[in-house]
Amino acid sequence: MASRQFSTKDRILGAAEELFAQHGFGGTSLRQVTGRADVNIAAVNYHFGSKENLINEVFRRRMDEMSGQRLAMLEQARRDHPGDLEPVLSAFVEPALALARDRQGGVAFIRVIARAYAEKNDGLRKFLSEQYGHVPREFARAIAECVPHLDKEQLYWRLDFLSGALTYAMSDFGLIKRPAGVSEIAHRKRAAEELIRFTAAGIKS
Template sequence: MSISTRDRILDSAERLFAEQGFHVATLRQITQEAGVNLAAVNYHFGSKQALMRAIFKRRLDALNAARMKQLDEALRSDPPELEQVLDAFVHPALAFTRGGDAEGQRFMQLLLRAFADRDTDLHQAMRQEYAHVMRRFADAIGRALPGADADRLRQQLDFIVGALTLTMAESALKDTRIIAGELVRFAAAGLRNALPSGQTREVRYPLEARS
């Protein structure tokens, strides 16, 4: 199957941005590698910043679709199990970036470069683009922990995002399912411990132990 011009540009830009950084890689390099002219980049994306956002959106759309599918499964229980909700957020991300796939590893490189470069425009754009995903997970966690403060849950979810990002970047080889289970238990313990005094803090069985 032939690859569209848009996808060729995205693939080339993703490779070069991951290898060299967003500020170093040039549109000339990208067009040469993709075998297109500059007019094609301008037509499909309009600017280098918009091209960068499109790269992230392509990967994050697929990742968040996998998260939503797993979350739908967790929400079949009412109330949902906290560990299952957290696993729906954590495991698809780890499976993508640590699954041995070149695309996942390259995207992880790109993600780390974006954090290192402190690209606030990109961070803000992605935060707005996927705010609905974060809201849905915050709502699901709230259903799993009735009585928890909604504003505090959203802040704690930001903490979990930070821990997940560092875990995704960890180079030590370890089974993804085990890593996800450990992070889920850590996050669940923190969320339960933050409940108001006297609130129930039921501890579930580890994910690996369930049939």
């Protein structure tokens, strides 16, 4: 019974993620979600209780793992390379690019992130701040240790630019496409290397 419940919940989350990516949060109804997931509305109410909770859980499903990976890599970077900026940036960039290349819904989730930037959803922003706001703050502290000459305002401007550049890289919408004969892993590694090099230069200046 438990595995069946998990399967139903996962189908609902997958359907919601795809629809939010296509139509946005306001443009997607629970009826559309139930139709895509092939469940009834009672199943959505049972597992999530409301559309707002469903939206939050779409983010939690992806971001819990990514945030955990980021913080684990950051801890290792600070331990093994104290004062070195590039390993800190790598800890921030690489898990996000890995998520973007995940063929099990990763591409759709990147579009969902873009919707979160574009649409005004105070409830979602509050949820993301409460659940994941500690992650960028921890990176800000680590980066400040590497570039103590920056004041707090300069540091946060540059972190904002890093986040924007990373989101763009995750979308794979830029000029650089994966060349024929280059694996997805190799292409992602190159993208991470170039972004880290570019960001490190900007932060240090």
